[in-house]
Amino acid sequence: MKVPFLDLKVQYASIKEEITSALQQVLNNTAFAGGPFVEQFEKDFASFCQCEFAIGVGSGTDALWMALLSLGIGPGDEVITTPNTFIATAEAISFCGAKPVFVDVDEKTYNMDADLLESVISPKTKAIVPVHLFGQMADMDRIMEIARAHELYVVEDACQAHGAEYKGRRAGSIGDVGCFSFYPGKNLGAYGEAGAVVTNNAELAEKMRMFRDHGQGKKYYHLMIGWNARMDGFQGAVLSVKLKHLAAWNEARRENAQLYNRLLADVDGIITPLEAEYAKHIYHVYAIRTKNRDALKRDLSEKDIFCGIHYPIPIHLQEAYKFLGKERGSFPVAERCAEEFVSLPMFAELSQEQINSVCHEIRCFRKVTV
């Protein structure tokens, strides 16, 4: 049975009329850059994230970069994050002129290991960027406690965690700023590029709002040097439509994950994802671990089942970050994950038959290779 890694067409078909009407409204109003459709989405998304303010921007990368810049992070500063993330987390730190300092991840949640955090804090450390990898939040109480004790900012990379929860609190609402990506494949995906920051800090919100629009207080009055990081009107309108469905889509992903967990529970040599007892995981990615993942991925693709790898090379071993001088062995858990992760098909509309078929093929593969 053919099982795509992700099927955006089936989701689009289910909301086609709503989307067409929303896009038509943007056209009727010629509200293409920022404007009322972005503002409406910002209001809705702030409330969804249990935050006072949301500011729509061009991408998740913009969101991270702008959040760090607005907190005054710059040359000479260090910012702590994890190496098993999408490269944008580190790029945003680098583009502020600061240095990314990595800390290894917890073997069970694949998120920042709070036990190791204090060992990498130095007098130059200004902020911590926990990444809520795959849709499960990092251990925020412990991270916040350490951050406050050392007077550090916390910027949540919630780019994969729209609607994820930590002890009932939504991703993005706990740190000083939360950053989201609406890249099309995300649980809340735009029909193009988009992102957002959320915060409860009014002063910071104002600064970020100005920054994303060339530092303008009002048109052509520039109070600071900013950038063009505005969200476009079409994305605002699409995201408002899709936000109404997000809770149901997340719930469907959770049910799919539970079915995978059940069907794979007794398959030897496969580690399924763990939902921490504090967490509500929203399974942006459903990654299992296995020793011979390249062979498994190849075998599944021959059967028309398509998987992903998030991510094959941890950031400290990427060519772009070689200059940091971190050799293989520096972050053993993240490195092991990079070798063993394989992400199974995951989207809200995935059918039980498709999940059954994926698990059946994994079971067959394991029987042959064990």
Ligand SMILES: Cc1ncc(COP(=O)(O)O)c(C=O)c1O
């Ligand atoms: C963890 C993480 N951080 C940052 C980003 C960057 O977001 P964008 O692609 O919207 O710039 C992504 C997107 O894939 C991500 O997954």
